[in-house]
Amino acid sequence: MKILVTGGTGYIGSHTAVELHHAGYDIIAIDNFDNSYPDVLDNIKKITGKELAFEKVDIRDKQALKSFINKHKDIEAVIHFAAFKAVGESVQLPLKYYENNVGGTVNLLEALRENNINNIVFSSSCTVYGEANPPVDENCPISSAQSPYGNTKQICEEVLFDQTKTCDLKVVSLRYFNPVGAHDSALIGELPIGVPNNLVPFITQTAIGKRDMLTVHGNDYPTPDGTCIRDYIHVVDLAKAHVAALKFLREKKYKESFSIFNLGTGKGNSVLEVIQTFEKVNSVKLNYKIGPRRIGDVVQIYASCNKALKELGWKTERDLENCMVTSWAWEKHLKQLAIGH
Ligand code: NAD
Numbered sequence: 596m597k598i599l600v601t602g603g604t605g606y607i608g609s610h611t612a613v614e615l616h617h618a619g620y621d622i623i624a625i626d627n628f629d630n631s632y633p634d635v636l637d638n639i640k641k642i643t644g645k646e647l648a649f650e651k652v653d654i655r656d657k658q659a660l661k662s663f664i665n666k667h668k669d670i671e672a673v674i675h676f677a678a679f680k681a682v683g684e685s686v687q688l689p690l691k692y693y694e695n696n697v698g699g700t701v702n703l704l705e706a707l708r709e710n711n712i713n714n715i716v717f718s719s720s721c722t723v724y725g726e727a728n729p730p731v732d733e734n735c736p737i738s739s740a741q742s743p744y745g746n747t748k749q750i751c752e753e754v755l756f757d758q759t760k761t762c763d764l765k766v767v768s769l770r771y772f773n774p775v776g777a778h779d780s781a782l783i784g785e786l787p788i789g790v791p792n793n794l795v796p797f798i799t800q801t802a803i804g805k806r807d808m809l810t811v812h813g814n815d816y817p818t819p820d821g822t823c824i825r826d827y828i829h830v831v832d833l834a835k836a837h838v839a840a841l842k843f844l845r846e847k848k849y850k851e852s853f854s855i856f857n858l859g860t861g862k863g864n865s866v867l868e869v870i871q872t873f874e875k876v877n878s879v880k881l882n883y884k885i886g887p888r889r890i891g892d893v894v895q896i897y898a899s900c901n902k903a904l905k906e907l908g909w910k911t912e913r914d915l916e917n918c919m920v921t922s923w924a925w926e927k928h929l930k931q932l933a934i935g936h
Pocket residue numbers: 601602603604605606607608625626627628629630631652653654655675676677678679680695699718719720721771772773774786
């Protein structure tokens with residue numbers, strides 16, 4: 596089965612390309628390097644021993660995308676990662692996000708339709724649930740989006756759903772909780788541009804001395820230690836879920852044309868637990884202080900993963916300790932390469 600991976604040199608896309616290779620898939624990836632670097636291709640090759648077939652394509656460029664897909668009519672399924680993901684930037688530049696995330700997805704669907712390519716795995720997000728009662732399952736209603744970024748995920752799900760009504764398209768929408776960690780080789784990982792918003796890159800950048808101090812955004816929440824709770828999922832576990840989703844599509848296990856799965860560990864950890872785990876497993880003391888709450892944060896969210904286990908046969912294998920070990924190894928690797936330092 597030949598698989599197109601959009602956003603294939605990005606954080607989750609690169610790890611998924613590696614897992615698809617291990618599972619024996621024939622892969623072709625596209626990216627415009629807006630939030631990744633061509634070096635990722637070399638690093639994927641170091642891990643897998645095989646060159647990743649790749650073309651630089653911007654999914655906003657409808658003609659370029661169509662002519663790329665016309666050349667690769669043997670593609671049977673697409674895993675669609677390509678999107679912008681910075682929540683804060685999306686508030687400042689909403690049109691940039693709607694154009695890329697929604698417009699890019701529409702372009703992709705048109706090109707797929709023209710070529711009768713009928714399987715797509717879409718990168719959605721737990722952000723669609725907003726504040727909800729954990730453990731959150733797929734029947735939990737989605738709530739009004741907190742940011743244009745979150746809204747693009749909701750809109751894309753609707754666009755995909757509507758499109759399934761017009762053709763043979765089958766969609767698996769994967770709602771990721773909080774992806775963290777890096778590949779065991781420390782050759783691929785997350786590359787935050789500028790000051791990270793997300794907790795784990797901020798922790799590793801503080802520990803390595805790139806940032807002076809981490810601020811914990813509030814410790815007066817109604818949780819056991821007062822800090823917010825999230826479901827941190829290792830990116831390699833997440834990548835393997837995409838392999839499971841392709842199998843689900845290939846074996847036609849779906850009951851409906853549009854299937855949703857939550858991808859998390861099923862366990863919530865507080866901000867302080869993440870910090871303490873990082874310090875313990877890496878024997879590093881982290882400089883941090885307690886600050887005010889961050890606007891828009893939900894108090895606690897973690898996934899119910901029963902549906903993914905039952906229907907995809909997938910569950911996570913790694914724990915928070917492994918997430919912290921691999922994130923730290925990745926940050927040290929970046930320092931050696933002087934990337935972002
Ligand atoms: P990432 O930025 O590392 O990867 C996305 C890749 O897409 C980048 O390499 C970027 O250059 C590429 N890209 C962006 N716009 C493009 C375009 N117009 N044409 C071609 N390539 C383009 O992000 P990620 O963390 O790997 O996220 C992958 C997907 O998962 C995104 O859709 C994101 O919204 C979604 N997601 C991410 C998280 C997270 O916390 N990382 C959580 C939930 C959902």
